[in-house]
Amino acid sequence: MQTQSAVELFIRRICSRSLLTEQEIDALSTLSGRMVVAPRGDDLVLPGHAVTYSTLVVRGLLARFDQMADGKRQITALHIPGDMADLHSLPSPMPAWGIQALVPSTVLQVPHSSLERLLSAFPNLTLAFWRDTVVDASVLAKWTANIGRADAMTRTAHLLCELGVRMEAQGLASRTNFPVAFTQAQLADALGLTTVHINRTIAALRVACGLLIEKGRVGIQDWNRLASHANFDASYLFVDLPDSAGQSYQ
Template identity: 45%
Template structure:
């Protein structure tokens, strides 16, 4: 776990908060950036696109995620970031992150572990698109997001906020919009999940996890905090610290 001194170094990082409108790109492909983005509120998609402009969402970032932490060592964006819903982000300068991690090696290890978990999630997304059918793809995605949002997955049924359109679901799962619509109807008719524009209502968690071939191990949620060495323990404090009125200037992107 991080010491108080290390947590203070994290909380004292200089930053600038901004609100981003839904469907707005705030990091563009090929852009040279000098900051990393922490998601405070809302959902953000990481994406790439082909020469025809068709997009593939390669990750969905939830509050608490450092969406482009890798940009500290690769400042030219090889993938872009778009707010899937209205989102609040905090930009933290690369220079400040480098200084903090140089002074506190445990921070560097925590951020390194965050990047490793991002890579594990990406690997699962590749399997999802390449080897699962439409029903399993959507089921796996809903299970992953529910787990990362710390929804009440211990219950047989529950709901969690998910402000994502069917078009965005199609871009995240490599399906057509029509196929997404039909598959959502199948999940509802099977009594597994019901999806609206603003939330997912899980009707049968065990059934949904089985349909999606979902296991939580790649998310490291079952590991002890000292084994994860992630920034999760202080990140809630960081978010509260940053959104105190007047603490950080907030602009609209």
């Protein structure tokens, strides 16, 4: 995937939630930056280090994470192509978290200076960007609720539903079959569980809902069962999918 199409995906995301003028869209589409190829496991942003750019995912899968004193990690957000992983850093350039490539990835590091120029020329875009980070926070709140109050199976099912719907909304795949090549250890870090337990949970979901994770793809045979196991209601994602409203995913 090229710069061009990643920026277009990003624009599509923004436009799905904010009404932009043609000039604003044109201005957005001129965005560019340094293209960086990151191997699996590469830390693209370190916690507590100021950044001067925001990271647009072009290809692969990124994670925002927090690190405990004993080295354990908790992933707090996943980012797929078209996501700006840290638009946050534009208003607040000293992140408390880090960003890591979970799989071999390509990102576009868009300088804050370009973004600032854009926002001063088109103030309305500030609101659109802000809105994007608010949706990000909505997802984060849902994660908190799931990790805090749902058991391993529900939690895992929920994350997979979320990823599926987001992949589909971004036009990258179908929600029942999408390419995401994370390891079980990474999944464990996202769900606040251990590798061993994730392994058993996935095995249980395979039996219950025909879940298949292999060769870097997630396949879901019985979507409805998975979604109902997860108590999944997509409204917190604020995506509009072509065929239906959020409710129907339950």
